[in-house]
Amino acid sequence: MxxxxxxxxxxxxxxxxxxxxxxxxxxxxxxxxxxxxxxxxxxxxxxxxxxxxxxxxxxxxxxxxxxxxxxxxxxxxxxxxxxxxxxxxxxxxxxxxxxxxxxxxxxxxxxxxxxxxxxxxxxxxxxxxxxxxxxxxxxxxxxxxxxxxxxxxxxxxxxxxxxxxxxxxxxxxxxxxxxxxxxxxxxxxxxxxxxxxxxxxxxxxxxSTRVAEAVKLLENIYRAVNIALVNELKLLFDRMGIDIWEVIEAASTKPFGFQAFYPGPGIGGHCIPVDPFYLTWKAREYDFHTRFIELAGEINAQMPYHVVQRTIEALNERGKSIKGARILVLGVAYKKDVDDMRESPSLKIIQLLEEKGAVVDYNDPYIPEIPRLRKYDFRKQSVPLTAENLRKYDCVLVATDHSAYDERFLLENAQLIVDTRNLIRQRSEKVKKA
Incomplete structure (x- = not known):
């Protein structure tokens, strides 16, 4: 040859x-x-x-x-x-x-x-x-x-x-x-x-091919671990009354030794939720326990549960039970401005809310319907994001910060907003960070 x-x-x-x-x-x-x-x-x-x-x-x-x-x-x-x-x-x-x-x-x-x-x-x-x-x-x-x-x-x-x-x-x-x-x-x-x-x-x-395979895993494990770190800090700072987003913004002014990662409702996409566990699985052949990777996975996997708990608390403060509550989830794509739902934490959030008895709809300008998926079978269609529709819901939950979502419009028309992405920068009694 x-x-x-x-x-x-x-x-x-x-x-x-x-x-x-x-x-x-x-x-x-x-x-x-x-x-x-x-x-x-x-x-x-x-x-x-x-x-x-x-x-x-x-x-x-x-x-x-x-x-x-x-x-x-x-x-x-x-x-x-x-x-x-x-x-x-x-x-x-x-x-x-x-x-x-x-x-x-x-x-x-x-x-x-x-x-x-x-x-x-x-x-x-x-x-x-x-x-x-x-x-x-x-x-x-x-x-x-x-x-x-x-x-x-x-x-x-x-x-x-x-x-x-x-x-x-x-x-x-x-x-x-x-x-x-x-x-x-x-x-x-x-x-x-x-x-x-x-x-x-x-x-x-x-x-070698093995080195090339390991390169991809390192790239995404690095991201998964750092996202887990800020997610854990978010949970701690919430209890301490500290805004994690303000902390990250200030820390980002350091010109060396710091790279900003941001918390969210969980992790999604085709890489970060999946790739680290390929190495975790392979490590067993070598009698090695990948503690950092598995801990990061546990923290990130728990974030949808945290979001649902914060939503329940926000509704309770307004004398509303989660059972029967009408909730509109904004964004089912795993990140902003894409039409990709793979491993999206929004799907897990919808599932958990419905298990609690909530009536859940969603809006996503890039995903007109949620078909039957490998893990979920919601069969939902995106609800038009109009002022009239927003007012119908007990809670609007921001799961993906698409550019199409207007902060002022949401504040003017939603009764309650649970924001997982820091989309709403303006301080308001209507807004609860999650």
Missing amino acids: NMGNLVEKIKKKEAIIGIIGLGYVGLPLVIEFCRAGFKVVGFDTNEEKVEVLRQGKSYIHHIPEEKIKACLPRFTPTADFSKLSEVDCIIICVPTPLNRYREPDMTYVFHTGKTIAQYLRPGQLVVLESTTYPGTTDEDLRRILEESGLVAGRDFYLAYSPEREDPGNRDFSTSEIPKVVGGINRESLEVARAMYGEIVAKTVPVS
Whole structure:
């Protein structure tokens, strides 16, 4: 196998890129490779998504249709995985969730690996981008792919490059974020670097796929632990009568040695609530107990319960019981200005409120309805945010601080506001922080 052949093909933009999983990670990669002049085949098992993309439309809020339409001359979305044999480079961008026991659910990655093995041919590059535990690429995925009869590092190239997507972040696009790359051998690393080097400003080579896998985990464990720290301080400062938001704002003026993290109703998204537990699970093989990670997980997981308790207390102060109370939750996306509900703490809050007997509606300008989900089955539709509607509710609970939510409008029309995001800066008897 001559590494130079594929590298030269990549540099000439003659290589065909195959991307498996056309979601928040895969679709931005499609756009960047098409923009760079490559032909791209996008694979997804969801035929409805495939058809939407064929029509030049987008199902992700922060990815405008114009970008999809611009790709179509070079982009072929498909649910036919036999076309994997036609591409030169295969990038895997499938989900890696946790199961009910908070252990890695590798179903999507392993099933994808088995599918690739059916069509794998000599000289292809396979790169895993899904967040996972160290050893996934060079142990598990390698073993599955070699069921094809081909040997990784000899007959095909195998690498890992962690995704660093931050949906809705306007400061950094995919092409501007440095790309960490690790290969199972030198040749795999160089081919993967050559491919990513065509679409990103900088590649960061590391010594192995395990190091690259660990990089992604460190990035998100760092965030999870620090968010847990400020969440715990918030609970303490509440009892002490101190505003955590004012404390963070003042501490942020220090030009060194401090980075601001903010409390909230819990953590959500595809990374922070999930990724740390991939390392926790893998650590058991080494008889190691990851105390910081597990403690951070416990603190963050308790925040929705704290929010519900604060809501009950706020209602009680007004002589209202939680049972039968009408509550409007503002925002079910896991963070502001995105249409992503994955692991959103808002969903847990709704569940807990309803278990207490509350009548719960929601509003989210980016999510018109909550369909049946893996953990929840609410089947709710977003309520229009009008003055008349706001006045109907005993409590308005701010769970996501979307830019569309106007502080003055809420203060003028809501009877009671429980604010988990510091959206309401003005001091008011109507507002309770949670």
